[in-house]
Amino acid sequence: MSQALQAPRVGTRQEPAAAGPGLRDVLHAEWTKLRSAPGALWLLLAAIGLTVALSAAAAAAARCPAAGCGQDPARISLTGVYLGQAVVAVVAVLVVSGEYSTGMIRTTLAAMPRRLTVLGAKAVVVTGLVLPAGTIAVLGSLLAGRLILPGHGFTAVHGFGALSLGDGPVLRATVGSVLYLALIALLSLGIATVVRDSAPAIGLVLGLLYLFPIVAALVTDKNVQRHLLQAAPMTAGLDIQATTGLHNLPLSPWAGLGVLAAWTAGALLAGGLLLRLRDA
Amino acid sequence: MTAGTATPNRPETRPGHGSEPAGRDSFGHVLWAEWTKFRTVRGWVIGMVVAGLLTVLVGYLSAAGSQTGCGAGPCHFYVPVGPGGEAVTDSFYFVHRPLAGNGSITVRMTSLTGKLPSASGGRVQAGHGAQSSLHPGLEPWSKAGIIIKASTRQGSAYAAVLASGDNGVRMQYDYTGDIAGPPGRPSAASPRWLRLTRSGDTIAGYESADGTHWIRIGTATLAGLPATVQAGLFATSPAHSVTTSKGLAGSSATGGPTLATGVFDHLGLRGAWPAGGWRGDVIGGGGPSNPYPVQGGGYHQSGGAFTVTGSGDIAPDMDWGAGPGRSIQFALVGTFFGLIAVVVVGAMYITAEYRRGLIRTTLAASPRRGRILAAKAIVIAAAAFVAGLVAAIVAIPLATRISRDNGNYIYPVNALTEVRLVAGTAAVLAVAAVLAMAVGAALRRSAIAVTFVIVVIVLPYLIAVTNLLPLSGDQWLLRLAPVAGFSIQQAIPNYPQVSNVCSPAGGCYPLPPWAGFVVLCAWAAAALALAVVLLRRRDA
Numbered sequence: 001m002s003q004a005l006q007a008p009r010v011g012t013r014q015e016p017a018a019a020g021p022g023l024r025d026v027l028h029a030e031w032t033k034l035r036s037a038p039g040a041l042w043l044l045l046a047a048i049g050l051t052v053a054l055s056a057a058a059a060a061a062a063r064c065p066a067a068g069c070g071q072d073p074a075r076i077s078l079t080g081v082y083l084g085q086a087v088v089a090v091v092a093v094l095v096v097s098g099e100y101s102t103g104m105i106r107t108t109l110a111a112m113p114r115r116l117t118v119l120g121a122k123a124v125v126v127t128g129l130v131l132p133a134g135t136i137a138v139l140g141s142l143l144a145g146r147l148i149l150p151g152h153g154f155t156a157v158h159g160f161g162a163l164s165l166g167d168g169p170v171l172r173a174t175v176g177s178v179l180y181l182a183l184i185a186l187l188s189l190g191i192a193t194v195v196r197d198s199a200p201a202i203g204l205v206l207g208l209l210y211l212f213p214i215v216a217a218l219v220t221d222k223n224v225q226r227h228l229l230q231a232a233p234m235t236a237g238l239d240i241q242a243t244t245g246l247h248n249l250p251l252s253p254w255a256g257l258g259v260l261a262a263w264t265a266g267a268l269l270a271g272g273l274l275l276r277l278r279d280a
Numbered sequence: 281m282t283a284g285t286a287t288p289n290r291p292e293t294r295p296g297h298g299s300e301p302a303g304r305d306s307f308g309h310v311l312w313a314e315w316t317k318f319r320t321v322r323g324w325v326i327g328m329v330v331a332g333l334l335t336v337l338v339g340y341l342s343a344a345g346s347q348t349g350c351g352a353g354p355c356h357f358y359v360p361v362g363p364g365g366e367a368v369t370d371s372f373y374f375v376h377r378p379l380a381g382n383g384s385i386t387v388r389m390t391s392l393t394g395k396l397p398s399a400s401g402g403r404v405q406a407g408h409g410a411q412s413s414l415h416p417g418l419e420p421w422s423k424a425g426i427i428i429k430a431s432t433r434q435g436s437a438y439a440a441v442l443a444s445g446d447n448g449v450r451m452q453y454d455y456t457g458d459i460a461g462p463p464g465r466p467s468a469a470s471p472r473w474l475r476l477t478r479s480g481d482t483i484a485g486y487e488s489a490d491g492t493h494w495i496r497i498g499t500a501t502l503a504g505l506p507a508t509v510q511a512g513l514f515a516t517s518p519a520h521s522v523t524t525s526k527g528l529a530g531s532s533a534t535g536g537p538t539l540a541t542g543v544f545d546h547l548g549l550r551g552a553w554p555a556g557g558w559r560g561d562v563i564g565g566g567g568p569s570n571p572y573p574v575q576g577g578g579y580h581q582s583g584g585a586f587t588v589t590g591s592g593d594i595a596p597d598m599d600w601g602a603g604p605g606r607s608i609q610f611a612l613v614g615t616f617f618g619l620i621a622v623v624v625v626g627a628m629y630i631t632a633e634y635r636r637g638l639i640r641t642t643l644a645a646s647p648r649r650g651r652i653l654a655a656k657a658i659v660i661a662a663a664a665f666v667a668g669l670v671a672a673i674v675a676i677p678l679a680t681r682i683s684r685d686n687g688n689y690i691y692p693v694n695a696l697t698e699v700r701l702v703a704g705t706a707a708v709l710a711v712a713a714v715l716a717m718a719v720g721a722a723l724r725r726s727a728i729a730v731t732f733v734i735v736v737i738v739l740p741y742l743i744a745v746t747n748l749l750p751l752s753g754d755q756w757l758l759r760l761a762p763v764a765g766f767s768i769q770q771a772i773p774n775y776p777q778v779s780n781v782c783s784p785a786g787g788c789y790p791l792p793p794w795a796g797f798v799v800l801c802a803w804a805a806a807a808l809a810l811a812v813v814l815l816r817r818r819d820a
Contacts (some may be wrong), residue, residue, distance in 0.1 A: 039725075043728075058748065058749060058753075061749045061750055061752075061753040062749075062750065063750060079748055082739065082742070082743065082748070083735065083739065086731050086734070086735050086739070087731070089731070090727050090728060090731050093727055094727055097727065101635055197628075198725075198726055198727035199624045199627050199628045199631070199726035199727060199729075199730050200327075200624050201727070202727045202730050202731055203620045203621065203623065203624035203730050203734070206620065206730075206731065206734045206735075206738070207617065207620045207734075210734065210738045210739060210742050211338075211616055211617055211620070211738070213742055213745075213746055214613070214616055214738070214741060214742055214745060215338065215341075215342055215613065217745040217746050217785050218342060218610060218613050218745065218785065219342055219345045219346050220346040220606070220688070221345050221346055224345040224346075228345075
């Protein structure tokens, strides 16, 4: 194979005692790269702002005219995740693609020859950023829903209490939405490692997320529709947001999140494999 | 500034400019240079081919996955076709006798009442119209009045003057024609006089409050109307439907058949009416948009007064996904997939220049920066247009055929509409590519540009078809966001005289086709203008 693959291997042999940089060093390096590039922080702020904004808009548009209106207030309040996930995906894609576009990846791999460790460190750093940002975004959305929805018919009279984290299903939807965003980030990281170029990578991620449900909505065969909704990473993953009508869901909430986790694992696996096999 | 290494795309025309100084900066040269850049990057050309393939493939798969179950075998529908070639609903109760030549019919209408399914009666399943749970009420487009019709065959030409539930007196003809008359519903206190006059192929409709002072509502020319036509009284009332959102799983419609009853007296006939009596007939039956059994109807004559009751509708047939009928626009659902590929290429077409530093060479060679963006816009739009055109030409017949084989009823459209769908699909992809390129030029970051364009086109559509927002919210999104451009793919027009809900999942857009396309173009133009301003101001 070519030099790009060989060079780091040679480097490790020269210092057998140190055995290359440790996991902490790799993590620290990845954190420094992310923190010192201004884009990621702004993007995460944008993700929080857009998530809360769309959630508030959805809550403001929702109406529950009478008891038994069949609405799910938690799900309405968390609508912003549809938009926020796109920005989270951009952050994750750029963590990998940014290095390929500048050629930085060759420096990175020369310094840290264990490529899977590099990918693992990137995954840890991205997760570490998305979890707190996602938590703020999701809690902000929930707060917006809690403030807005009672004014639109979601009252005790119609059978809805105020949204509260003390409520088991609401807590599941909240924690699940944060985990969902983290899984989307990792899925994007895996896909970006496979595709490398940022534009096709984000196109692929967003296509995977947004296009499945469109086809599912337009297909008339109910069986095909159900299978599409079960298999699609976004619709399956967002089953976790449901707090009412669980028996109508294509999958149970945690099973749905599991489907997304499987997609994520697959993408990371493919990314890791190709990262090891290909020249940078 | 090492433009040599990874960029195979140095414009070939540049070296020549020394020998021909006059033409060195002409727009033609810039255009040629940009075209060379596009065609020599393999990934971009492949991207456009992928866009076309995805459009066709997804259209095919979605048609293959749309089997309509009607018991064991495929469904067979008889859907009448109107004089204009469109699918129509033509079911009503008709009290008629022949009119052999010119003549007129005049009547006084003293009442329009009806029956609706009970709101609390729960869902009325298709095929189980629960007559017992009906309560008094009218649909907005319940109607009764007088009609002159070429024959009792469904889909034949007609003209009618009628009173409606909520839309006043109207003159309607040939299913799509609708002219508003005075508002209000007839009652004993304020009866309505209606008149139709036939003269050859021309039928004029009149209305009067007192039977003395008449105003003409309108005239209709029914080409090829036979000498002997059927004329008389009619009543009909469309199905009642309530759509309930079920989130990502789509929506479910509940409702049921309705009835309308008109009471008439002072019936006056003039002209060539052969001797004989009145005859009552149920015209038509259910159709894709009317899954409920026809309620029949009937008439009752006592002295000079007629009471006519009917169910159904006389209108263009469109169900927006409520029934098994499919519009050919669903063959083009893959456009959203193709769009993502086109947007990726469009954004990279400019951001790759920044990444490689080629932009400095480009700007040095052609200092008039606005022209470069114009040339890029033309090249990328042309490439996307061709990809979309080929894809749509293949996808429509392919997916339509599969869909029909699967037992779906495909609404007929005329050739002009088909041309609009094909050219419109190509044009939407072309303008979306320009939008992506312009946003890419403004942001210089392809990932963010691609995300932006996908989020303003695909996400609003996703939100609209999955009922995340109430219908009014969906419709505002489809009016304002660039996804409005997809209205150009709407095959069946949205007639106001049909009360079906304009549901996005059924393929209905709130804006007319060309207005929607203009919205998309406005977004692209605004982005392009911003990109030109920024490119002029900023250092490359």
